[in-house]
Amino acid sequence: MTTTEDDGRRTRPAPRPHPDAGADQDQRLVVDGLEVSFGQRGRQVHAVRGVSFTIDPGRTLALVGESGSGKSVTARTIIGLAGDRANVTARDLSFGGQDLTALSPAQWRAVRGGRIALILQDALVSLDPLRTVRAEIAETLRTHRTVPRAQIDERVHSLLAEVGIPDPHRRARQRPHELSGGLRQRALIASAIAAGPRLLIADEPTTALDVTVQVQVLDLLGRLTDAGSSLLLISHDLAVVARLADEIAVMYAGLIVERGTPGQVLDEPHHPYTRALIDAVPSLHARGTRLSTTAATGSDLDLAGPGCPYAARCRLADDRCRTLRPALAEAGPGHQVACWHPVSADAPLVLLPPAPRRPAGSDVIAAGEAAAISEAVAVSGTVRGDSPRALAGPGPAEPARAGRDESDVLLRVDGLGKRFRAPDGTWHEAARDVTFALPAGRTLGLVGESGSGKTTTARMVLGALEPDEGTVWFAGQRWNGQGVAEKSRRPHRRRVQAVYQDPLGSFDPRFTVERLVAEAVAVAGVPRGPARRARVVDLLDTVGLSARLLDRRPLELSGGQRQRVALARAIAPEPDLLVCDEPVSALDVSIQAQILDLLADLQAGFGLAVLFISHDLGVIRHVSDRVLVMKDGRTVEAGEAEQVLTAPAHDYTRTLLASAGIRP
Amino acid sequence: MIVRLLSGVAKRLLAAVVVMVGAATLAFGALHLIPGDQVSILLGPNSAASPEVRAQIRSDYGFDRPLVVQYAQYLSNVVRGRLGESYQQNQPVSALIGGQVWPTLQLAAAALGLALVIAAVSAVATAGRRPAWRSLASAWELVAVSTPAFWTGLLLLTAFSFQLHVFPVAGAQDLRSLVLPALALALSLAGVLGQVLREGLETALRQPFATTARARGLSQLAVTTRHAFRHAAVPLLTLAGWLTGTLVGGVVAVETVFGRPGIGALILLAVSTKDMPVVMGIVLLCGLIFVVTSLLVDLLAVVVDPRLRAEAVAV
Numbered sequence: 001m002t003t004t005e006d007d008g009r010r011t012r013p014a015p016r017p018h019p020d021a022g023a024d025q026d027q028r029l030v031v032d033g034l035e036v037s038f039g040q041r042g043r044q045v046h047a048v049r050g051v052s053f054t055i056d057p058g059r060t061l062a063l064v065g066e067s068g069s070g071k072s073v074t075a076r077t078i079i080g081l082a083g084d085r086a087n088v089t090a091r092d093l094s095f096g097g098q099d100l101t102a103l104s105p106a107q108w109r110a111v112r113g114g115r116i117a118l119i120l121q122d123a124l125v126s127l128d129p130l131r132t133v134r135a136e137i138a139e140t141l142r143t144h145r146t147v148p149r150a151q152i153d154e155r156v157h158s159l160l161a162e163v164g165i166p167d168p169h170r171r172a173r174q175r176p177h178e179l180s181g182g183l184r185q186r187a188l189i190a191s192a193i194a195a196g197p198r199l200l201i202a203d204e205p206t207t208a209l210d211v212t213v214q215v216q217v218l219d220l221l222g223r224l225t226d227a228g229s230s231l232l233l234i235s236h237d238l239a240v241v242a243r244l245a246d247e248i249a250v251m252y253a254g255l256i257v258e259r260g261t262p263g264q265v266l267d268e269p270h271h272p273y274t275r276a277l278i279d280a281v282p283s284l285h286a287r288g289t290r291l292s293t294t295a296a297t298g299s300d301l302d303l304a305g306p307g308c309p310y311a312a313r314c315r316l317a318d319d320r321c322r323t324l325r326p327a328l329a330e331a332g333p334g335h336q337v338a339c340w341h342p343v344s345a346d347a348p349l350v351l352l353p354p355a356p357r358r359p360a361g362s363d364v365i366a367a368g369e370a371a372a373i374s375e376a377v378a379v380s381g382t383v384r385g386d387s388p389r390a391l392a393g394p395g396p397a398e399p400a401r402a403g404r405d406e407s408d409v410l411l412r413v414d415g416l417g418k419r420f421r422a423p424d425g426t427w428h429e430a431a432r433d434v435t436f437a438l439p440a441g442r443t444l445g446l447v448g449e450s451g452s453g454k455t456t457t458a459r460m461v462l463g464a465l466e467p468d469e470g471t472v473w474f475a476g477q478r479w480n481g482q483g484v485a486e487k488s489r490r491p492h493r494r495r496v497q498a499v500y501q502d503p504l505g506s507f508d509p510r511f512t513v514e515r516l517v518a519e520a521v522a523v524a525g526v527p528r529g530p531a532r533r534a535r536v537v538d539l540l541d542t543v544g545l546s547a548r549l550l551d552r553r554p555l556e557l558s559g560g561q562r563q564r565v566a567l568a569r570a571i572a573p574e575p576d577l578l579v580c581d582e583p584v585s586a587l588d589v590s591i592q593a594q595i596l597d598l599l600a601d602l603q604a605g606f607g608l609a610v611l612f613i614s615h616d617l618g619v620i621r622h623v624s625d626r627v628l629v630m631k632d633g634r635t636v637e638a639g640e641a642e643q644v645l646t647a648p649a650h651d652y653t654r655t656l657l658a659s660a661g662i663r664p
Numbered sequence: 665m666i667v668r669l670l671s672g673v674a675k676r677l678l679a680a681v682v683v684m685v686g687a688a689t690l691a692f693g694a695l696h697l698i699p700g701d702q703v704s705i706l707l708g709p710n711s712a713a714s715p716e717v718r719a720q721i722r723s724d725y726g727f728d729r730p731l732v733v734q735y736a737q738y739l740s741n742v743v744r745g746r747l748g749e750s751y752q753q754n755q756p757v758s759a760l761i762g763g764q765v766w767p768t769l770q771l772a773a774a775a776l777g778l779a780l781v782i783a784a785v786s787a788v789a790t791a792g793r794r795p796a797w798r799s800l801a802s803a804w805e806l807v808a809v810s811t812p813a814f815w816t817g818l819l820l821l822t823a824f825s826f827q828l829h830v831f832p833v834a835g836a837q838d839l840r841s842l843v844l845p846a847l848a849l850a851l852s853l854a855g856v857l858g859q860v861l862r863e864g865l866e867t868a869l870r871q872p873f874a875t876t877a878r879a880r881g882l883s884q885l886a887v888t889t890r891h892a893f894r895h896a897a898v899p900l901l902t903l904a905g906w907l908t909g910t911l912v913g914g915v916v917a918v919e920t921v922f923g924r925p926g927i928g929a930l931i932l933l934a935v936s937t938k939d940m941p942v943v944m945g946i947v948l949l950c951g952l953i954f955v956v957t958s959l960l961v962d963l964l965a966v967v968v969d970p971r972l973r974a975e976a977v978a979v
Binding site for chain 1: 794871872873875876877878879880881882883890891894895968969970971
């Protein structure tokens with residue numbers, strides 16, 4: 001498995017032999033039969049169950065999986081930071097011949113930072129926010145006595161230059177919050193590599209970054225492996241992994257279920273879970289196709305059972321799957337799969353029966369869904385015509401809806417502008433001359449990187465922020481602008497609802513699900529008592545949640561369930577417009593797929609207009625009729641979704657697309 | 665930037681002045697809200713002064729003038745540092761307080777310093793460690809918080825002065841006599857501060873930067889002292905500043921138990937004899953201590969957390 005063939009995804013050359021090649025060959029990470037569990041006997045949680053892999057010098061292994069799959073625990077265990085309560089056993093866990101299971105605390109301190117380094121997700125919180133970049137990098141140098149004390153400053157500056165930070169003298173004096181996301185992630189990497197470790201563990205190193213910056217940071221990591229370091233890359237993002245990995249291992253419930261080169265795993269996945277992961281990436285699927293294929297959500301699963309842990313979610317599962325766990329078996333040269341029913345590359349999973357969990361009012365939604373899909377095809381016939389998946393949508397076109405034209409505008413935004421005062425006293429233009437129109441029942445995707453003005457625009461559309469110039473028209477009335485009073489908006493407030501990225505922040509943590517939804521139902525005018533409760537249950541059913549969750553509190557829900565509750569609240573007053581600000585950005589890809597499918601169902605069923613804000617072009621492409629690309633508060637490009645995303649006119653849109661790995 | 669910084673400082677100072685005027689007004693109001701005639705209070709319960717003498721006193725002290733005039737006169741005196749004469753001791757209030765304030769400040773500073781040290785040691789040693797150690801530390805902190813300082817003082821006296829003869833029983837002659845009272849006062853403070861500090865340390869240790877620091881090769885102790893402590897220090901400072909403002913009450917009891925000179929004895933005497941000018945002077949002193957410590961805490965917080973700089977300027 002350490003000899004993986006190059007499949008052309010990585011353009012860089014095969015690892016060069018390091019100057020001291022002899023010693024270098026010993027710098028190999030061996031993980032054999034790693035088991036990690038937490039807690040005491042009886043209530044043990046097995047986070048990692050018999051994981052094995054090796055990484056040779058200069059190579060990159062990517063561990064891919066959803067949250068809770070055990071990939072981060074595996075990474076932390078290798079650097080000895082799985083925590084006091086972790087019970088770690090392994091047949092072999094060694095780096096460069098040094099047994100990592102038998103190290104004293106002092107020996108561990110020499111290994112950490114010195115031979116193995118860890119790079120975490122967001123440098124804003126992964127670097128000490130109270131200390132300067134210099135202090136953070138110097139700490140590594142001092143701890144491992146890498147350079148004499150007098151040369152520390154000099155070395156800090158050369159390290160910053162090495163990771164591609166311009167003006168290192170100035171940057172070294174700054175603190176993480178004073179740097180941009182990309183720069184501080186580079187600074188974090190500089191602090192990790194300061195003592196010259198031979199193995200880098202990068203746990204979601206680019207997840208918090210904008211796509212264009214992601215590419216730069218990944219390139220930096222690639223350069224480091226070219227220089228002879230090994231890299232263990234942890235990510236949930238298949239695009240990130242494809243760019244960098246020599247080998248990919250897919251983890252599920254603490255087990256490696258598939259392993260191979262990026263070509264094998266991403267292009268010819270054999271495990272149904274790998275297949276589902278890839279299918280759930282929205283950018284690969286045209287509008288109107290369903291993304292989620294799994295039958296059950298993670299919370300209902302019996303992962304510790306004797307069978308295949310994926311059996312409960314797998315459509316191919318039979319009795320053998322549920323009683324006997326499959327071992328990793330060769331599926332090709334260097335390609336291993338742990339599955340009794342490996343899928344062949346061509347067999348489309350889409351032909352399998354649809355998900356059994358349909359909302360109760362499913363006939364209504366199903367009809368609406370068909371209409372939405374046919375409408376999507378009809379409206380943009382020429383551009384969408386080349387997409388076979390869109391054309392394969394069920395049901396014939398419905399003339400009533402397809403005939404809708406642009407004059408039926410629900411939301412019109414006209415020359416919106418907003419300025420803010422920065423802490424240093426200068427004015428910052430968050431939005432400038434933003435103009436668009438959104439017809440009833442349609443979706444407008446607002447895409448851009450952080451700081452592009454997406455959220456400012458959304459807040460002005462919601463009437464939460466008064467614009468400095470311009471007007472928002474909603475249903476033919478002045479909705480927001482200079483001099484529009486909240487009092488005049490209030491009677492129509494219920495017609496505009498919002499869904500945010502993190503519902504945990506907008507839910508009272510002490511409220512139960514019933515109370516959370518009932519609050520929204522009350523606003524819609526449903527009287528207290530059995531009627532209200534019935535409406536709550538009805539709404540939960542519509543968003544695919546069981547009434548058993550009524551007594552749960554937000555913290556006891558999974559991320560996907562929380563977002564479903566947020567949607568239930570949003571649709572309770574039967575709005576005409578839904579403003580979604582990064583609604584799926586915090587979710588695992590398979591959960592994201594379910595929420596996007598649900599949103600499509602709701603939109604079709606209730607004829608909602610949706611203003612969908614995201615930094616993720618794939619998501620935007622999947623949900624939008626029209627797209628607006630924003631940068632630094634301005635609109636750089638706007639048009640039909642397929643038009644903008646397949647034939648971008650603006651350089652910035654092209655850069656975004658290229659960074660996201662979407663080929664126009 | 666400089667202008668904004670200066671305006672920020674000016675705003676803080678203005679707020680301090682407002683607090684001081686408030687304290688003075690409160691003291692003045694208290695004097696005039698106390699039931700009974702000012703002159704009777706001044707003369708004491710057993711005085712046999714004739715009505716003529718009383719009228720004379722009334723006019724000497726200006727009690728016959730309108731309240732507004734008295735208030736203005738009082739404020740202008742306070743600004744010039746004149747706190748009036750004690751009714752009972754025939755001395756200027758400023759001289760009385762000035763003569764007694766140093767032993768008290770000594771005791772308060774020693775107690776606060778000691779409390780911070782005890783809290784820091786106890787919290788750093790137990791934060792993020794085994795649950796057994798944590799529960800033990802939490803338990804002693806709970807006991808320390810809930811035990812009144814005078815009771816702790818009596819216990820300490822019994823043990824170290826009467827039984828072991830290590831420390832003197834009373835007085836303020838040298839540093840040795842400071843140890844027991846400071847400890848008595850510090851223990852309950854240390855209990856509160858320790859709990860807040862441990863909470864802050866553990867919050868900081870759960871942050872990703874703590875993991876990054878461990879992954880750099882730092883020991884748990886080094887991460888706690890070099891990284892987490894600074895994060896936990898801001899809430900600790902805020903609380904310590906607030907506790908300093910309330911320390912006077914504890915000082916009275918402890919000074920009495922240990923027979924120390926200081927503001928405590930002065931307060932007791934002034935309150936029991938209704939010596940209003942002295943009481944008002946002490947109210948002003950408390951206000952001053954509160955204002956100064958608040959300014960100090962704000963300043964230190966900005967030093968500890970540079971991110972607060974922008975906010976401090978903006979406020």
